[in-house]
Amino acid sequence: MLRFVVRRLLQMAGVMIVLSFLIFAWLRSLPGGPVSAILGERATPATRAALEKAFGLDRPIWEQYLLFLDRIAHGNFGASIRVQAGTDALEIFLDRLPGTIELTIFALTIAISIGIPLGYLAARRRATILDNVSIIGSLVGVAVPVFFLAFLLKYVFAVQLGWLPVSGRQTPTIDATHITNFFILDGLITGEYDAAWDAFLHLILPGLALASIPFAIIFRITRASVLEVLDEDYVRTAEAKGLTSRVIRGRHVLRNAMLPVTTVIGLQVGSLLAGAVLTERVFSFRGVGDALAVASTERDYAVLQMLIIAAAAVYVIVNLLVDIAYAIIDPRVRTR
Amino acid sequence: MNLMSSKKERIDSLAASVAEVEVAEAGTVKDTGGESLIAGAWRRLRRNPIFLIGLTLTALFVLLAIISPWLAPWDPAAQPLIDKVERQSNPVPGPEPGHPLGGDNRGRDLLSRVLIGSQQTLVVGVVATLIGLSGGLVLGTVAGAFGGWADALVMRVVDVMLSIPGLLLAFSLAALAARPSQWTVIIAIAIVQIPIFARLLRGSMLAQRHSDHVLAARALGVRPSLIVMRHMLPNSMGPVIVQSTLVVATSIIDAAALSFLGLGNPDDRRPEWGQMLGASQQYLNEHPHLAFWPAGCIIVVALGFTLMGESLREALDPKTRR
């Protein structure tokens, strides 16, 4: 098990190194180079030269790369020019991370807690109305652009019906104490339950919109995987042993069917991060995604670079955790 | 394994599943009656309502793109309703005779724009897919056919690109463009698809490198380049077609997302549905129909391609071949 984790960590390090190459190349390929990106079009030759020297752009390319790595290693990604002018990119990221974590965990919880049971039921009742309706629903779910679904939910439930808040992470008039910046957690810690509830209400609509694609995919992979497992010889063996259907379902069918589902849940973190950019924008939800949307629209490259590296790192780390979880369920991986 | 997530495991399983078919074909399996892959797939597809619905939606979309210039009552760039926009406090003209859907915020006929919009939408979807496919074809063929260090290098880069969520990569690529246009949108979307196609092709080729027909060709002394072109590539077409169909849908949706973030094509004289949807956001609360028409079209078309792709995948999957 330890060897497995070490091997995966090494692979992850390799990915991050290649990624740093790519981002470095990406920054170099910015129109006019990073200096124009920072100074904008008003740059005079003098300020350009000064900044190029400050960034070490007059040095050989490999030295520039090492300098770049050095800055990243020290968390120095540069200052924002548009998202929050003058603020350090890393600071912006850390400030906004809790909101996005709350939102994605909420969305993933919805996707998993509906997707897996529904996928199982659809497989058991194959070719029934339930099965067909859920399949078509999951296909439609993928065909609807995430931000349009967010629009729609906002329009119907917030604007027209007024059931849920239109935007933001918390009603501004609520005087909430913030300790961790996880608003729900803060409310629970300080005993300001109304603030926690308010923050939760703000999560529902963006969370539902964000959950749509992961839900559709988790549902379909669960269904396909359960169907496959139900056909396996070991399920027949379990039946031949006269086990109760509860034991067969839990120990023999679901436990095996969950293997591909686990992998797919890890992969969904990618679509959640991308979806967060869009839904957070629609709901003006102050999170990392919203920052990334503004950064890419306004071409705030310091923030953009920081967030891309962070997104890749999160994605790689989550998938490492998923692989470990997989190894815990599947002894064939653990004890190879 | 059928789902729409576009990442490693799914790509590999798709590649492997079709390679399995080829191996089965080579072994002349009795219970399939020895019919060819294509013939068998078609026999199953013809009776599959999901495929037929997808095919119909897709065909209608392509047809609409072709005949829309004759259908549209107005030039999409003309502003017949501009007076109303200027005169009224309300910036979006409602329906009236000659303009069944009303106009947009600049007094242009909405119906004409929705109809003509099919053209650019088709272009975005198909061209982005073709670029992604060609890039993936080159990388995947190099990696899969030659193996060794070429394979290792290509696959490292591909894995890293896959470790950045696709849309995020498209956002940051589109943000690079000094002057956004239809082309920057298409290229940003297409680049994201390259690693997916590359991995798919590589997987399929690797699976074939040890299959009987390739070994036989090698034993007969056929040139490696000829083996790749004549034996391995054609046999990889199954998964590539499936993936391409799905990518057309993804591209159309992604283009809409880029427009929504303001990274799309600012020139809206020749409209595109994603662009129209992106532009409609500031009028949403008062005039949701501006969003509903292009969004509805995108959903129907994306659904059409998805239904077609998913049923093709199922038809080519050896597990469902009985």
Place this chain on the structure above:
Amino acid sequence: MSEPLLSVRDLKVTFTRQGAEPFHAVDGVSFDVRPGQTVGLVGESGCGKSVTSLAIMGLLPRRGNSVSGQVMFEGTDLLGLSDKQMRERRGRDLGMIFQDPLSSLNPVVSIGVQVAEVVQRHRQVSKSVAMEEARAMLDKVGIPDPRRRLREYPHQLSGGMRQRALIAMALACRPRLLIADEPTTALDVTIQAQILALLKDLVSESDTALVMITHDLGVVAGMCDDVNVLYGGRLVERNMRHDLFAAPAHPYTNGLLGSIPRLDSARGEPLDPIPGSVSDNLPWAESCAFAPRCPSAAPDCLASSPELVPHGGGGTDGEGALRCFHPVVPAEVAR
């Protein structure tokens, strides 16, 4: 003669698929198994032997087939039992082992739990008692170091060990009947002999009746008391093992014997396989299904359907039977 433990009467299993002709996988099969006896069901793949065993166990898929006839087990018709009642019998009164030991074991559950869960289910004992019982069972089926193996997973065991583990599961609750469906087909030849010897020891020691399903007459020769030969879903010949090998009466049985290599055959003498395949079968309803592949087929074989006729001789209690118009005469017996 003792009463039969299992008595299958006129068992029919028909598969119905939308848009396809109903397929009679098992078409009126009858046979008896007495306590402690080993009975063989022999035939090529597709002859209905596996479907017969699944029907006895109640393991056929719920949809897409219909089962009729009687499966009397200790005076109860198993086909008449509810799903719940059948579940209580399986694993306790009837055990079954399957062909491919790797795919028949759950890859993510330890061997110990997979053996112990049967004991726990049918004997209402605590988990630790069940585990101890599982250890004893593994020991009994000849798995060395059973305490360690309890914690291991199927992929860590060799093919032979896996089949031993499956046997341990099937016999853990001392069922009175064990059905073994091609238990050695997926194994190496040397392992095959060990597993067969083990099965033979275990059933004779515990007086368990065994239904041995196989296409391999070599296995039958070493194990079975009675042999039932199936073709195209029907019984074509039944006899005591000794009589069947000495004097096969059905051309199909004779063909099966001719297609296995023998120690006493001359060097270089070719094997004599049965020509054609089951896909050449004629419908039983109006002909002999085997006729197209039969060396002694005559016009009447194509015109009418032969009945299964008891011929008095052979069988544990004189119930030998044959379904053929033109039985093999001793001079033609395959050498």
